[in-house]
Amino acid sequence: MTGMSATSASPTTVRIGLLGFGNVGGALVDLIAERKDDIASLTGIDLQLKRVVVRDLAKPRPHDLGSAELTSDIAAVTQADDIDLVVELVGGVDAARGWVSAALSAGKPVVTGNKALLAAHGRELFDLAAANGTELLFEASVAGGIPLMRALQHSLRGEPIERVMGIVNGTTNFMLSQMTEDGADYADVLAEAQALGFAEADPTADVEGHDAQAKAAIIATVALGGSVTDADVPVEGISRVTAADIATAKRLGYVIKLLAVVERIGDQPPYEVAARVHPTMVPLDHPLAMVRGSFNAVFIEGGAVGELMLYGRGAGGAPTASAVLGDIIAAAGSLAHGGVRVVPGLTDAIIHPPESAMSAFYLDLSVDDQPGVLAEVAGVFGRHGVSIRSMEQADVGDEATLAFITHVASEADMASTLAELEALESVVRIGARYRVVPQ
């Protein structure tokens, strides 16, 4: 950094090294070029893109790099004396871990959008940043352009956060929205999402919930203050959601969303943390229900602040670049004015046993349409301590479909209820099962 000064309002130059020049990197290069002058006048910081690391130097790049150099030498960014701040937008875990570690060890603040890296090795990297008196910022890693990380880390730092529920994967929300609005089937909307570029050729990471799982781990870590990794987050994707399930949910006043759910368990420290990802029935009048298409939203419940929701674009080059730029300005501000916030290191969170997690449940069963069957089925719920809130019966030939919504119950009690129901002779088939956000 050149021209550094603690109090002067004359521009301080901060020299940026960028790793990765794909969709988000390209949008970032354009955004910095467009906003450079305004940022200097608003903040007193002159952002100078100095060097961009790419794998293929020969590939044509439709972006104005100004005076920045292209290089394939990673150390020319992570280790160079003329780079003040490193932006990592390559992705992946193992190699990125090495680059980010090298930059932090050299005392350089790092801005990253790499959720997989943070969900796997966040604690180690935050500790490394603190040990080197520098910062690791990662707004872009969860919910793209939505300023969620900053809200949790700063505005809500003192807030007794009780629960966070997020629609944090745009691909699956697009798919579920199409299924809801057009009555379309899973396979058809997946093909449509792939054709539109919303879903990858191999859609596993999105549709099986692994992307949301990494984000849930990061949200849990930041919201509740103990390190949670992706391995701590049970996950269930949307590939078994059917058009019929969505129609039933709608009739009952719900919409099905893939939610990352993070909860603080217990009334006093040491708190436990429960985090999970699953398709969920959300009441139609809940703010999360109106989040359509590829939008993301995160609903926060706090003891003081009450209900809070942040909504916006969770992916895409420009929205994600906007989040990266916000972090760059923050890190550049710390360089220019001093005052890196070195906070106590993370400890590992105490993970709440997944079988003790509490939800309301939706469950439908096909049963023999005979007297006494409902009483028998209801008796099973009751024996396992699962209380029924509502039941709806539909007759189809000599079978009946029973659709239950329960009061809040534990995963374990619901599992043992299911096991006993499955063994009943009068139960022909166990149908769909969803967690439910209570109305």
Added chain:
Amino acid sequence: MTGMSATSASPTTVRIGLLGFGNVGGALVDLIAERKDDIASLTGIDLQLKRVVVRDLAKPRPHDLGSAELTSDIAAVTQADDIDLVVELVGGVDAARGWVSAALSAGKPVVTGNKALLAAHGRELFDLAAANGTELLFEASVAGGIPLMRALQHSLRGEPIERVMGIVNGTTNFMLSQMTEDGADYADVLAEAQALGFAEADPTADVEGHDAQAKAAIIATVALGGSVTDADVPVEGISRVTAADIATAKRLGYVIKLLAVVERIGDQPPYEVAARVHPTMVPLDHPLAMVRGSFNAVFIEGGAVGELMLYGRGAGGAPTASAVLGDIIAAAGSLAHGGVRVVPGLTDAIIHPPESAMSAFYLDLSVDDQPGVLAEVAGVFGRHGVSIRSMEQADVGDEATLAFITHVASEADMASTLAELEALESVVRIGARYRVVPQ
């Protein structure tokens, strides 16, 4: 401040002086007591409430003050050597201006929720903070517990923000929601809001939009980077909104909301700023349409980030105290770790002429139900360059009601259209007129 250290993780004590012990002040005292230990372990900062200034020392206070002293001496907070940080929760303009100025001049960071003060004298106070190397934080002044100010000042500092539309007054949103959901009349919902404590005995500040006006000025200043005062913001309240207007809006696919609208005008610097407050027809599928009851929400449109919305509790003791606490932790962090962000001073914004502001409009007219009248009326719109997007006619006896929605037009063109319509013999009455968020 005692035990200050730039890098140590051992707790730094920050001693707080609080001006005002009403609804928000009381909630803040409780919240600090509840969260003190967690905040220390998360941030390394020990928040110590040292002194609370009240007018009436004898009044009973149902809050645990711990070791804090009650005093009626304002200087014992704003000027005292043993106070590191001042929180102003009294409100009002002239006296508060003096107290905040005194604290800032003494180099103490100030956290305030005082929107009227900032809307009137923000520029002077921000300059004073910068001149004294300290901070003035004000998250609680707009939209209560919603972390809007931090998002605009930090996450979106580099974002090319184009427009901000906010439901920033809970009282009027509660009233409009009741009118929408129950078909109730303005006078009835006002009485209900007063009975529930959502509206004051003199409701003028809320229903005539003055509260929202001050907030619009603050949002404009923070979002667009030039000083805007409440005097720069044309305002129209909700007292002329009728149950019939709301029913018509609903039939056309809209809901009526009181919006604070802030826009950046122009494609390159120097930009102009347009800010205004008025009841607005919002399409039912717009995210702002689902904001019901006393909730607040702010919808942000940026060139890179796209659409963003922040939703939550805009008032109330605990949510507002949560916002104040977030600011306290931020300011305490700057004290503990150094690094107050001294940014270039505000300049006055260039205010866009109000008559040039652009909106779509709804307008209904009662006209003689005779051939040729529609052509005559449509001709008036056309002559003033106002393009009609839709028209709906309803016949009532020998009159007809024409309900128009226009494409985007200027306030001036709409005003001259109205003036000419008013003079037409075939126009019996000009009915409701609303700005419209285009679908």
